[in-house]
Amino acid sequence: MLLPTFTLLRQMSYYSNNLHPYKISVKNLYFLQVIARPSKYDIQLRAVMEGDNLKVEKLFSLSPLLPLLVLTSISFVIRLWGIGDAPFWINEADNSRQLLFDTPRDKIAWTVAGAGLYLGDVIIRELVLFFIPHEILHNGEAGLRIPSAFACSISIPLVYKLASRFCESDMSWIVTLSWAFNPFAIDWSQDVSTYGMWPIWATFLLLATFRFTSSIKRNELTLLDWILFHSAMIGVITSNLFILMISAALFPHVVSTIILQYQERKERLRILLCAYGPHFVPGLIFTYTTIKPVFDPSIHDNSWMSSANWNTPLELMLILFPNPESIGASVIAILLIIGMLKNLHRIGRTSPILILQNEYSALFLAGTLQLFCFLFLQLLDSPSWATRYMLHLIPIWLILIAACISPIDPISSAEGKVNYYSFSNLGKAVILILTVLTIFSLGPATDMGGQDTRGAWELVSEDYDEIEIQVILTQPSEYFYIFYLEIFELEPDVFEGSWYDFTDDELVELIPLETDSVHRIRLEGHNDINLANFLAEDYFPARESSSKGMVVEHWVRING
Amino acid sequence: MSRMFPNKPLIFSNSVSFGLFSYWVFWLSFDGKLVFSAPLIIGLIGVLISLISLYRANRIFDTAESLALSGLISSGITFVFWLVIFGRHPYMKELVPIILILLSLILAFRAVRKSENITLSKSVILCESAIGFTFGLWFGREFEGHTRILLTIVLILAIISRLILIWAIDKLGPPSLGIRRRISLFLLSISLGLMAFKYDIENRPPWSNEVVYDLHLASRNLLPIVLSWLLSTSIVLWFIPKLENKPL
Numbered sequence: 001m002l003l004p005t006f007t008l009l010r011q012m013s014y015y016s017n018n019l020h021p022y023k024i025s026v027k028n029l030y031f032l033q034v035i036a037r038p039s040k041y042d043i044q045l046r047a048v049m050e051g052d053n054l055k056v057e058k059l060f061s062l063s064p065l066l067p068l069l070v071l072t073s074i075s076f077v078i079r080l081w082g083i084g085d086a087p088f089w090i091n092e093a094d095n096s097r098q099l100l101f102d103t104p105r106d107k108i109a110w111t112v113a114g115a116g117l118y119l120g121d122v123i124i125r126e127l128v129l130f131f132i133p134h135e136i137l138h139n140g141e142a143g144l145r146i147p148s149a150f151a152c153s154i155s156i157p158l159v160y161k162l163a164s165r166f167c168e169s170d171m172s173w174i175v176t177l178s179w180a181f182n183p184f185a186i187d188w189s190q191d192v193s194t195y196g197m198w199p200i201w202a203t204f205l206l207l208a209t210f211r212f213t214s215s216i217k218r219n220e221l222t223l224l225d226w227i228l229f230h231s232a233m234i235g236v237i238t239s240n241l242f243i244l245m246i247s248a249a250l251f252p253h254v255v256s257t258i259i260l261q262y263q264e265r266k267e268r269l270r271i272l273l274c275a276y277g278p279h280f281v282p283g284l285i286f287t288y289t290t291i292k293p294v295f296d297p298s299i300h301d302n303s304w305m306s307s308a309n310w311n312t313p314l315e316l317m318l319i320l321f322p323n324p325e326s327i328g329a330s331v332i333a334i335l336l337i338i339g340m341l342k343n344l345h346r347i348g349r350t351s352p353i354l355i356l357q358n359e360y361s362a363l364f365l366a367g368t369l370q371l372f373c374f375l376f377l378q379l380l381d382s383p384s385w386a387t388r389y390m391l392h393l394i395p396i397w398l399i400l401i402a403a404c405i406s407p408i409d410p411i412s413s414a415e416g417k418v419n420y421y422s423f424s425n426l427g428k429a430v431i432l433i434l435t436v437l438t439i440f441s442l443g444p445a446t447d448m449g450g451q452d453t454r455g456a457w458e459l460v461s462e463d464y465d466e467i468e469i470q471v472i473l474t475q476p477s478e479y480f481y482i483f484y485l486e487i488f489e490l491e492p493d494v495f496e497g498s499w500y501d502f503t504d505d506e507l508v509e510l511i512p513l514e515t516d517s518v519h520r521i522r523l524e525g526h527n528d529i530n531l532a533n534f535l536a537e538d539y540f541p542a543r544e545s546s547s548k549g550m551v552v553e554h555w556v557r558i559n560g
Numbered sequence: 561m562s563r564m565f566p567n568k569p570l571i572f573s574n575s576v577s578f579g580l581f582s583y584w585v586f587w588l589s590f591d592g593k594l595v596f597s598a599p600l601i602i603g604l605i606g607v608l609i610s611l612i613s614l615y616r617a618n619r620i621f622d623t624a625e626s627l628a629l630s631g632l633i634s635s636g637i638t639f640v641f642w643l644v645i646f647g648r649h650p651y652m653k654e655l656v657p658i659i660l661i662l663l664s665l666i667l668a669f670r671a672v673r674k675s676e677n678i679t680l681s682k683s684v685i686l687c688e689s690a691i692g693f694t695f696g697l698w699f700g701r702e703f704e705g706h707t708r709i710l711l712t713i714v715l716i717l718a719i720i721s722r723l724i725l726i727w728a729i730d731k732l733g734p735p736s737l738g739i740r741r742r743i744s745l746f747l748l749s750i751s752l753g754l755m756a757f758k759y760d761i762e763n764r765p766p767w768s769n770e771v772v773y774d775l776h777l778a779s780r781n782l783l784p785i786v787l788s789w790l791l792s793t794s795i796v797l798w799f800i801p802k803l804e805n806k807p808l
Contacts, residue, residue, distance in 0.1 A: 103705075105703060105705070105776060105778045106778070108778040108781075108782070109776060109777035109778035109781065110777070112777075112778075112781050117781060117782070117785070119782075234789075237785065237789075238785070270800060273796055273799070273800065274796065274800060277792060277793075277795070277796035278789060278792045278793040278796055279789075279792070280792065281788040281791075281792045282785045282788045282789045282792065285784050285785055285788050286785055289781070289784070289785075
């Protein structure tokens with residue numbers, strides 16, 4: 001194999017005088033590919049053995065950096081389209097409390113919620129918020145939503161990088177395009193939450209792990225491989241349980257690669273210890289500390305959530321290809337089945353360890369373990385499912401589908417056969433058409449939440465009289481509404497909240513005798529019997545009005 | 561070797577006198593009362609004897625190093641004794657790294673004078689441990705919002721001492737203990753510093769359950785994970801050389 005390599009390198013000088021080869025990959029005995037990077041272009045040279053002769057083809061391709069930058073920018077701009085139009089729903093109102101804290105330390109402390117530490121998310125959010133002017137941040141909903149939109153956009157290059165490991169070049173671009181304009185991802189990245197940041201951690205982890213195992217296979221582990229792998233693991237453990245699940249799914253892939261590559265037990269143990277040794281105990285502590293409150297009903301009431309069911313994979317397909325409604329997902333499902341049947345021969349009689357070592361299997365496990373876990377929870381009758389927890393799985397599933405339909409096939413590429421009517425090209429065309437249809441269906445940000453908290457405050461402000469002594473009682477806690485209190489510039493004499501109905505003692509303390517009127521903001525369906533009974537003695541219900549998912553009561557003093 | 565006293569009794573006398581003298585200094589720095597007590601007088605007499613012996617010694621540097629080392633170790637033991645008996649000391653955060661830095665510098669001096677790489681190794685390890693411990697304590701306090709200028713000065717002193725040791729390393733070559741094991745010990749000392757920070761802020765010794773002040777919620781969430789990370793990495797780095805056939 002050395003002879004063709006040297007011949008090829010010699011011929012490369014013909015194309016450019018300052019060509020520095022940085023990657024030489026030998027796919028098989030008949031095919032050799034050298035990718036060289038002179039300056040801003042990638043040049044691919046393909047050498048094919050034709051009998052005793054070596055035929056060299058030159059393939060120029062633009063660096064993906066510029067198109068990725070353009071795609072990321074366009075995707076970000078679309079996410080900004082009407083980002084501040086919709087009011088905060090109750091979870092966003094809860095997350096808006098980040099404006100209450102002055103120090104990053106407080107933000108780190110109070111962002112810790114069920115299922116994660118979200119340290120990286122806090123850092124990204126703080127970095128982005130730093131560049132947002134105070135006026136934008138404190139005068140509307142847009143400012144707080146921008147960090148998530150930005151973070152989700154910068155995951156686009158990572159998705160391309162990951163896709164190009166598994167699919168042909170043009171299919172990688174189609175996958176990236178599909179991810180950049182996925183309506184579900186766009187919607188949830190316009191939310192004041194951390195969901196939009198999860199794809200960064202998921203794709204970075206996958207990229208770092210696959211790079212690590214590839215280097216093990218080539219026996220060329222570098223310091224950069226270690227740094228990326230450990231950085232990804234630190235990102236995982238300081239992120240949340242869903243990302244940790246991906247890491248767990250990749251564990252068998254890493255272990256099987258190490259076992260197959262190293263013959264000596266001592267050597268295997270060394271690499272395994274170096275890779276997972278520093279993260280095992282922190283991972284256990286993290287899992288324990290995050291799972292404990294999630295399963296404690298006194299801390300987290302998850303009863304509002306529905307259970308995962310066996311339709312969940314179909315839900316994911318609908319999220320991936322929403323246009324045309326149902327038809328897109330069905331077409332892809334058919335292509336997927338055909339693609340799987342076509343690739344069945346690849347699995348053949350392979351041993352389990354070889355299957356685990358395969359990157360496709362690892363990606364499949366990474367994309368599906370979360371679904372299996374939630375289906376298992378469903379068997380235990382534990383309500384636990386919300387589709388937004390799948391946001392980071394969308395790119396993985398897109399790549400899985402693309403890899404199934406159009407995998408990298410070195411043999412056919414080497415043979416140089418171009419079949420325009422192949423199944424792979426058909427698949428690409430279908431996914432591209434569905435993506436384009438989806439792009440045309442995009443519009444400004446929609447109101448996804450179940451509650452219109454801004455509407456509730458508009459109702460309060462209509463009856464608010466700053467001369468009178470006013471009490472505003474909220475449900476849930478008052479910090480959910482601090483943002484709108486500032487926006488509407490209301491300064492009530494008492495502003496308190498509670499998750500539950502107030503007790504008599506609390507009400508005696510909260511409502512002074514001279515109070516002129518009481519505004520009560522609560523979620524629809526919440527029962528307030530105690531408060532109503534308490535107020536009925538001295539006050540009458542002047543108005544009960546509602547905005548989406550919210551109820552506002554205005555009690556005025558009798559003869560007041 | 562001293563002409564006046566044989567070496568071992570001199571070192572013993574020096575240790576006792578330094579211990580007594582530092583005991584008096586610890587009290588002075590604790591309550592600020594200048595009391596002429598027995599520990600001060602006996603300690604000063606002992607120190608005077610040591611100085612006279614040093615003046616009459618044949619190998620003045622050897623004796624001076626031995627006396628300084630024994631004095632420092634004795635002061636350190638007295639400090640631990642003081643803490644166990646009387647509880648917290650206002651300068652307990654700085655005293656441990658200062659003793660480590662001084663020990664490290666004395667050992668470095670000896671290593672260069674005698675061209676001993678093993679001694680240099682010990683010196684470097686002590687200095688890096690001092691940096692690690694002080695950094696852990698300093699970082700924890702800074703994160704918690706309890707800035708302490710004196711601790712920052714000690715951290716800077718520790719870093720300067722390590723920079724001075726570069727000169728010794730240039731002369732004698734790299735320390736005999738491998739870089740991985742040195743990083744392992746460094747991480748261990750950072751984790752010890754972080755633990756010290758926790759008990760310092762909570763205002764309690766590790767064996768007591770009576771927490772006076774609570775750590776900030778962010779510290780409570782992150783500290784167990786960060787500590788376990790540092791300790792796990794430290795253990796892995798310590799044992800890797802045993803499994804190693806070639807560098808990573």
